Amino acid sequence: MDTALLTAALAKRKLPAFRERQILHAARREFAASWDEVTTLPKALRVELAEEVPFSTVTVEHEERSKDGSIKLRLATHDGFPLEAVLMRFDQPHARGTDKKLSRYTACLSSQSGCALACTFCATGSMGLGRNLTEFEILDQFLELAQRRIGTGDGRIDNVVMMGMGEPFHNYDNVMAAIKNLNSPDGPGLAARRIAISTVGWVPGIEKLADEPIQVKLALSLHAPNDQVRGSIMPVNRKFPLDRVLKACRTYRTKTGRRIFIEYLMLEGVNDQPEHAKELAHLLGPDNGFHVNLIAYNPTGTDYIGSSDEVVRHFAAILERKGVSASYRISRARDISGACGQLAAPVAAAKRKAREAKIARMAERDAEAKATGHAERLETPTEGERFEADLEARAAEAASV
Ligand code: SF4
Helix, strand or coil: CCHHHHHHHHHHCCCCHHHHHHHHHHHHCCCCCCHHHCCCCCHHHHHHHHHHCCCCCEEEEEEEECCCCCEEEEEEECCCCEEEEEEEEEEECCCCCCCCCEEEEEEECCCEEECCCCCCCCCHHHHCEEEECCHHHHHHHHHHHHHCCCCCCCCCCCEEEECCCCCHHHHHHHHHHHHHHHHCCCCCCCCHHHEEEEECCCHHHHHHHHCCCCCCEEEEECCCCCHHHHHHHCHHHHCCCHHHHHHHHHHHHHHHCCCEEEEEEEECCCCCCHHHHHHHHHHHCCCCCEEEEEEECCCCCCCCCECCHHHHHHHHHHHHHCCCEEEEECCCCHHHCCCCCCCCCCHHHHHHHHHHHHHHHHHHHHHHHHHHCCHHHHHCCCHHHHHHHHHHHHHHHHHHC
16 A cells, blocks of 8 residues: 555545554554455545555456465556566474474565566566566565465465565665565564565665665575676676675675575576586685575576586585585475566566557657657657667567577
8 A cells, every 4th residue: 555645645534643553554464455354444434545545556467376385476556567476385394292384484575567687597587677666566565465364364474585576776765665664563563684685786785785774684696606607697797797796795794794695596507517616615705604595497488497406416515515505495386487587477568568658758758849849859769769679679589589
């Protein structure tokens, strides 16, 4: 729910401040799914507010359940931009003295519709960027997942990772505002250390996060032990090569004292050889506050192949021998394309929306040019036109793989 809209609607009716607290409590702590469920409000007021303030800033278009107990939501913003959110279930060993399995739930949220960074192994990267999500569109993904009340039935979610669509540090302010809401005792009250931001190495974001008072975790999608391999799979490496990224990480570590999680996707024949493991160990250094998560590659319609379990285990053993802690992360929701790198609402939808955005911008520009008598501005390519040309090129590239 967009609280700016809510505050304005309540102020217009001269309602006391406790009404806003009641509404936000119902939405963010009790995980009400609609105005009908905010039963602390008189019915007539609920009906009035429903006309003016959408209960959620995102709409669920499709819901899929995985065999492993995870769920994926395909959502849209109110102006039609697609995004996805996943709730992953991880089963723990049985609780002592019981035969009950313990399950933990992690919400994977998107920070953008699409992404501009075009990592070659990632389905989202093939979409191009739609737009940044607002703080409420990020928070509402979490609330939509909590409303499903899977597991214990109370909507409990244990962890949040900003690892869905998009590069979170391209949308820094909205991501941080959403995290503060998740962390707030007036919201879901999730401990900051249970929230992780994953970046491909956007240095200004890492530097800024180092100075934040909130104790969120940082994960770095590294995926390669040297610039040559990294540059071949992640175009962002041209802007921020490894030495700059790791320098920023070390400063972050010095300032915060917190461990950094290194995400490393295992791609057969690309980055998974013993010499890559040795190079990675050398790059990170022993006992330096890095923990490497080796990740199974999930099919995303490219011609990459995931490394075998044996290769991954051998890679992890080399890291451990050299003093770098490592673990092998098991993918969740792979059967519903909800695993790492697989999040991509249809490219066609993004293209359609880009076209609509372009038309709207052109109309705006033309109206402005006519009004000011600057007719020559009608010939100038707009940001929307450049964006669409870029998106078309990416879509064609993705289709040709
Ligand atoms: S891996 Fe992340 S940064 Fe790279 S294209 Fe996908 S969403 Fe964007």
